[in-house]
Amino acid sequence: MTQSTKKIDLRSDTVTQPTADMRHFMAEAKVGDDMYQEDPTVNALQEEVADLLGKEKALYVPTGSMANQIAIKLLTQPGDGMIVGNHAHNWMFESGAAGFISSIQLTPLTGDGRFTAQDVKAAYKPNQAPYHFAPTRLVSIENTHNVGGGLVWNQGEIAQVLATADELKIAKHLDGARLWNAAIYYGTELHTLTQGFDTVSVCLSKGLGAPVGSLLAGNSELIEKAYRYRRIMGGAMRQAGIIAAGGLYAVHHHRERLSEDHTNAQFLAKSLNEIKGLKVNIDSTHTNIVMADLTDKRLNAQVLEQKAKDQGILFLCVSDQRIRLVTHLDITQQDCEKAVETIQSLIKKSFLTVGC
Numbered sequence: 001m002t003q004s005t006k007k008i009d010l011r012s013d014t015v016t017q018p019t020a021d022m023r024h025f026m027a028e029a030k031v032g033d034d035m036y037q038e039d040p041t042v043n044a045l046q047e048e049v050a051d052l053l054g055k056e057k058a059l060y061v062p063t064g065s066m067a068n069q070i071a072i073k074l075l076t077q078p079g080d081g082m083i084v085g086n087h088a089h090n091w092m093f094e095s096g097a098a099g100f101i102s103s104i105q106l107t108p109l110t111g112d113g114r115f116t117a118q119d120v121k122a123a124y125k126p127n128q129a130p131y132h133f134a135p136t137r138l139v140s141i142e143n144t145h146n147v148g149g150g151l152v153w154n155q156g157e158i159a160q161v162l163a164t165a166d167e168l169k170i171a172k173h174l175d176g177a178r179l180w181n182a183a184i185y186y187g188t189e190l191h192t193l194t195q196g197f198d199t200v201s202v203c204l205s206k207g208l209g210a211p212v213g214s215l216l217a218g219n220s221e222l223i224e225k226a227y228r229y230r231r232i233m234g235g236a237m238r239q240a241g242i243i244a245a246g247g248l249y250a251v252h253h254h255r256e257r258l259s260e261d262h263t264n265a266q267f268l269a270k271s272l273n274e275i276k277g278l279k280v281n282i283d284s285t286h287t288n289i290v291m292a293d294l295t296d297k298r299l300n301a302q303v304l305e306q307k308a309k310d311q312g313i314l315f316l317c318v319s320d321q322r323i324r325l326v327t328h329l330d331i332t333q334q335d336c337e338k339a340v341e342t343i344q345s346l347i348k349k350s351f352l353t354v355g356c
């Protein structure tokens with residue numbers, strides 16, 4: 001594809017292509033049968049990520065959804081309750097897996113996806129007579145928060161939520177699919193963001209740009225049990241080092257560059273906010289996700305999405321009045337400029353009313 005016809009795909013950071021160097025590293029990877037825990041590349045990835053996250057062990061799994069669902073299975077019993085933030089991925093976007101696999105009930109909180117210790121106290125249900133409620137056993141935090149627009153949590157707030165969970169004797173899971181981005185935002189080491197959590201999931205196939213894979217980290221006992229749940233869910237693989245190598249390469253080479261994605265997201269947020277008919281909360285654009293609201297009722301996000309797609313600019317319509325753009329490894333500053341130009345010219349034209 002020539003530069004002039006190159007598609008600019010801002011739908012998600014999951015769309016990245018493995019780089020030539022990553023593919024080379026993958027092709028050269030030493031592999032073994034991971035069911036026997038004999039794949040040296042998987043073992044190296046697991047050890048390295050466990051270390052980065054400050055946890056005893058980590059387990060390589062095919063997807064972030066599987067990592068989250070294994071965690072929920074580990075930390076709950078059927079009939080238990082779990083508190084989650086608004087629009088949490090493990091509540092809304094994993095096809096009802098927590099109910100299907102772990103037979104638990106979810107209590108989603110309101111707000112932008114983040115919540116307070118007070119919210120947890122208010123939502124908490126004890127395990128006591130007359131047993132009207134599903135007893136709360138688990139609270140799950142998503143950092144950064146996807147639907148919240150890549151929002152990072154205040155670290156003090158997290159500490160308070162964790163302290164409250166300890167008082168209430170409930171377990172704590174961190175969905176850190178994009179924790180790499182949060183670490184860059186805070187300018188801190190990953191392990192400082194995982195302290196106090198029983199389990200942490202991280203994805204390699206989002207901002208880091210690996211083609212496949214996530215990890216679930218926790219103490220040795222939990223991760224030993226996680227091996228069985230991974231097997232039950234069909235996620236135990238064989239010569240998985242081929243794909244794990246992409247993850248290992250990404251951990252070594254693509255973490256620091258996430259700051260470029262954040263800079264590009266800031267550029268998009270500021271530029272889109274200047275377009276009449278669009279509003280972006282720049283202060284809430286923390287990492288690589290930009291949410292832009294269509295403020296003029298004559299504009300429709302679905303129509304805008306389609307018209308932009310016709311011109312090679314891809315983003316997601318998340319509601320009639322909201323679009324989402326995500327920066328990543330395959331997006332340059334020039335791509336962002338082109339996306340802004342296209343969106344601006346489409347909005348200027350008057351064909352964007354509902355039903356066109």
Ligand SMILES: Cc1ncc(COP(=O)(O)O)c(C=O)c1O
Nearest residue numbers: 063064065066089142146175177
């Ligand atoms: C916050 C969050 N958690 C978990 C996942 C699940 O990852 P996967 O698509 O690998 O199942 C996603 C995917 O976008 C996500 O955004």
